[in-house]
């Protein structure tokens with residue numbers, strides 16, 4: 420059986436493992452279970468090997484539609500997660516899954532999460548006042564009041580981490596995979612990348628404003644390429660070593676915008692031109708990099724939507 424005391428004991432009332440002014444890191448049972456059940460439902464749907472075969476099928480069935488949905492863009496799935504952050508009673512399905520998960524998965528997962536926090540948190544706490552200031556002025560954005568909650572948890576979908584909304588009492592909620600962010604440099608950069616997402620609406624608005632002034636539409640994803648570039652640059656400054664390569668450059672993310680970013684955004688980061696000039700140059704130059712980039716791909720009916728996909732449904 421499940422008592423209120425039990426879930427409070429592992430949710431909001433759980434002692435935070437660490438606290439820095441800007442970030443609160445934690446390893447939370449229900450958030451981890453929620454993501455685990457979704458991932459397990461997805462494995463079942465795809466016929467992949469399950470991580471916890473003793474988990475009841477009826478639990479996984481209730482998560483089937485969440486398994487198809489995007490962790491970032493599906494409002495219902497985000498609301499479900501945010502309710503857990505805010506301390507609401509977990510669903511019946513999660514409560515039914517809790518015992519077997521607590522028994523077989525959680526002890527080692529919690530250990531991995533806490534180990535990650537112990538390694539990453541000190542450098543984030545040390546550098547965050549400076550890096551957050553740099554990022555805020557680079558974007559021309561105002562950080563939201565309060566701390567960004569960072570839940571350490573695997574099963575974040577196709578991305579290493581994701582950030583959504585603003586559950587009560589937070590300035591944004593990041594979920595980050597300790598396995599795929601095991602490398603300290605990657606973890607450090609991704610924490611600040613995800614923090615940038617808490618103000619991405621301001622970045623998009625600034626970009627669209629400049630684009631409208633020059634009579635163009637800002638290319639799709641350019642705002643995200645700006646975040647990758649800026650957080651990568653700030654991380655490389657904070658962790659000065661010759662072999663530091665920002666994540667996007669290492670893993671070939673948004674390469675169509677690299678040239679434009681290097682020519683127009685980087686000079687702003689180095690204080691050589693104004694942000695207005697940088698944004699205008701960037702919008703104009705970004706189109707040059709887009710030629711030859713595939714925008715649409717055809718998939719069959721049985722295709723399972725990936726996080727980040729934008730769908731165009733063909734009728735008839």
Ligand SMILES: [Zn+2]
Nearest residue numbers: 612616643646
């Ligand atoms: Zn991102």
